[in-house]
Amino acid sequence: MKIKRDKTVGIVGGMGPHSGCDLFEKILSNSSAKTDQEYISVVLMSFPSSHVDRTSFLLGETSINPAYSIVDVIRKLEVSGAEIVGISCNTAYSPRIFNVIQNELKRVKCNIKLLSMPFETCMKIKREHSNITRVGIMATNGTYKSEIYKKQLVDLGLEPITPDFEFQNEIIHAMIYDPEYGIKSNPEHIHAKAKVLVKKAIEYFKNQGAEAIILGCTELSLIIKEKNIKGMEIIDSTQEFSRALIKEAKVALQNPKELSFLTN
Structure with a gap:
């Protein structure tokens, strides 16, 4: 079952810095490789200071679109040999960011294949959890406002569950972004208050009848490790994206059964 050739995966990291490392780690842990040589090739580039905050842009707090700095990194990844790229954010x-990225890559004739984390995450539910119809979304205010997960779920015939903006801002967004107790501020040592807020968020989705919760921010998997909480499936966007990148990279398998682990 030797692999003739894998495509090289590129990761746009730095948004936040731990999320790029987490995506890389999950690519390794989800691999079926038995020797060093059987792992797929991965190039991770993390330039945190190059990217303005995505949510700040979407909320009008800055006029600088991070799409352009992201494109710069994607082009560097292409030069480094990457053929498939995932943005770990x-x-x-x-759309206001991703559409610009796609247009810029087309303009400069970049041949990279760019995968979508929200699309791959929602497809996981549709493909493997046919009994699930009501899906909660935990995400930043930027993702919440853009409704990208909400629209993806609706397109797949699923019912998205999102809180009102007050709850979203004071509970979910705060647990991620608060400068004192947010996950971004304390990625290595999760603050006690963030743990309290995540419990409130989970309780909210349970009370709303959610059958699954999407961790729609890459930092959330640093605080929520369980696969199922209170009978709700926890769908980790970083986990599902890593599997999609692996599957895309495995292009010349002698035995397609080698990909069977991706459905576990």
């Missing part, structure tokens, strides 16, 4: 897939 859900908010970067919001």
Whole structure:
């Protein structure tokens, strides 16, 4: 079952810095490789200071669109040999950012194949959880406002569940972004208040009848490790994206059964 050739995966990291590392780690942990040589090739580029905050742009707090700095990194990844690229930030897939990325890549004739984290995450539910119809979304305010997950779920015939903006801002967004207790501020040592807020968010979705919750921000998997909470499936966007990138990279398998682990 030797692999003739894998495509090289490129990761646009730095948004936040831990999320790029987490995506890389999940690519390794989801691999079926038995030797060093059987792992797919991955190039991770993390330039945190190059990218303005995606949510700040979407909320009008800055006029600088991070799409252009993201394109710069994608082009660097292409030069480095990457053929498939994933951006390790859900908010970067919001149309006002992602559409510009796609147009710029087309303009400069970049041949990279760019996968979508929200699309791959929602397809996981549709493909493997046919009994699930009501899906909660936990995400940043930028992703919340752009409704990218909401629209993806509706397109797939699923019912998205989102809180009102007050709850979204004071509970979900705060647990991610608050400068004192947010996950971004304390990625290595999750603050006690963030843990309290995540419990409130989970309880909210349970009370609303959610059958699954999408972790629609890459930082959320740093605080929510479980696969199922209170009977709700936890869909980790980073986990599902890593599997999609692996599947795309495995282009010349002698035995397609080698990809069977991706459905586990």
